[in-house]
Amino acid sequence: MAARGAPGPLIGAGRAADVYLIGADRVLRRYRTPFDVRAEAELMRHVGQAGYPVPVVYDADGPDLLMERLRGRDMLADLARRPWLARRHARTLAGLHDRLHQIVAPAGWPRAFGSGGTVLHLDLHPGNVMLTSRGPVVIDWSNAQSGPAGADVAMAYVIMASSEVDGLPLPVRPAVSAVRGAFVRQFLLAVRDDPGPHIARVARQRMTDPNVRPSEADWLARKAVEAERASEPS
Ligand SMILES: Nc1ncnc2c1ncn2[C@@H]1O[C@H](COP(=O)(O)OP(=O)(O)O)[C@@H](O)[C@H]1O
Ligand SMILES: [Mg+2]
The missing domain is CATH 3.30.200.20 (Phosphorylase Kinase; domain 1)
Known part of the structure; x- marks a missing residue:
């Protein structure tokens, strides 16, 4: 090229x-x-x-x-500037998951996380949604696979809950963590597919991503164990 x-x-x-x-x-x-x-x-x-x-x-x-070229800023940057929009943006993200999971993957597309043939983005969080004049647009498709829709929701959940945001001054960290909490709760309330059955496998797969940092991997390992224990018959 x-x-x-x-x-x-x-x-x-x-x-x-x-x-x-x-x-x-x-x-x-x-x-x-x-x-x-x-x-x-x-x-x-x-x-x-x-x-x-x-x-x-x-x-x-x-x-x-x-x-x-998309003109606009990504949803994560917008949340930093306009944190009061957290719930609205979370519903938008949930809608993007729901719409994507109605699309059947191309024949022969690699599968992940068991049965199910819908397209999974597997990195569909606010940093990969650009807010443009034609509405939200989804970028960064390098992890996409086919599989069960709930696995995509689970991946978004573990990414949002575990990822460190760079360059935050110490005094604003509590506020950022409150906005993130509100965002994640609203996302899980609004999205259609249940992440629960997929959290352990998804967290374990995410741990192997070379871009994941050691402290994030620790969180993912704890989450996987917690989810596995919760699914054991009592
Ligand atoms: N089509 C595009 N138009 C404008 N900016 C883009 C576009 N694609 C990506 N970007 C910008 O580049 C950044 C990194 O792109 P991304 O595909 O998310 O890469 P990474 O896998 O490294 O996260 C995005 O957060 C966004 O700011
Ligand atoms: Mg990205």
Whole structure:
């Protein structure tokens, strides 16, 4: 792809990829480690054709995904600026889960977490929802699989409950933790599928993610044990 050797200004960075502006209306998302984005691009086209809000994909080559530039901020950044919208944003996130889980995965798509053939994003949390003038749009599809819808809800729950947010000054941490608590509770109330049966397996899988930090992995391990104990017959 022509853009590969000359990415433009950096406009976004997550734990796995850097995102560069290409011209006015496109971005190049580049993984920092070797990765083939073709499957991710195919799935984005699949859900886009089913009417789900994703960026338009123009090209996929090795670690590079060329796609539509979304204008707006992500839901996590918006929560930091407007924490009073926590419940509303949580309902929006729940709606994005519910809508996604009505889409059947492409034939032969890799399965995760047992039976069920719906598309699972497996990283569908506020940091991967861009709030744009055409509504919320979901990014970062690299973990997508097919499986039971509740597993996606469980993954979102464990990510939201365990992830550390970088760069928070000590005095604001209690307030951030209260907003996060309200957000997670509202999300679980509003979302359709039950995460309960999937929490242990999902937490154990998340622990193996190289981007997860040791303190997050400790939380996930405790959660997995707690969920396993709760499901044992008494
Ligand atoms: N299509 C896009 N348009 C505009 N900004 C984007 C787009 N895709 C990603 N970004 C920005 O780049 C950041 C990182 O992208 P993301 O796909 O979430 O990568 P990571 O896997 O590293 O989290 C996002 O939080 C967002 O700010
Ligand atoms: Mg991301």
